[in-house]
Amino acid sequence: MVHVGCWVHARRKFKEVTKALGNKANSSGNAGSALLYISKLYKIEKEAREQGLSAEQLYNMRQSQAIPILTEFKKWIDERVNKVPPKSLLGKAINYTLGQWPRLIQYTTEGFIRPDNNLVENAIRPFVIGRKNWLFSDTVQGAKASAAIYSLIETAKSNGLEPYWYLKYLFRHLPEAMTNDDFLALLPYNVKKEKISESVPC
Secondary structure, three states: OOOOOOHHHHHHHHHHHHHHOOOOOOOOHHHHHHHHHHHHHHHHHHHHHHHOOOHHHHHHHHHHHHHHHHHHHHHHHHHHOOOOOOOOHHHHHHHHHHHHHHHHHHHHHOOOOOOOOHHHHHHHHHHHHOHHHHHHOOOHHHHHHHHHHHHHHHHHHHOOOOHHHHHHHHHHHHHHOOOHHHHHHOOHHHOOHHHHHHHOOO
16 A cells, blocks of 8 residues: 555645735735645646546656656755745645655556545535434444445446446345456446346336
């Protein structure tokens, strides 16, 4: 397992500085400069999505375009880390980014890694918002069972499957699974939409 940092979290620290200054530092000052570096990194990601690049192509794009920006941003941070009060908002933003740096640049090592975990956070948001509804999970066993179902549902969604029909397909074929390969074949990312539609009664 490789720990990858989240650029949205790093960006948020600098955004807090501009908010404290009434957003006057959005395009000027230290916080504004940091936000500009980060926006350049995301511009690369946006262009890659629009072009529909493969993981290998995105990796090459990051090497040629993102790495120079990251190198320049790191130099910018190093020049300021000892000049800014560490407990100020800007100092906290700089020190957080510097402390996370090895993990923040990890996304450039593979084309399939994203620069943030927004997809995951968006996926779990419905459960976070409704967490008071999950208080019925008052045992470890119940919580694990709920987590397994929630994971299956969100994984089905991320793989383009309609959760209700996926679960019907799963529960219909689960009793037939005998081997490890049988169980793996039933996981959302191994099930084709066509299979589910074929199993749905007219």
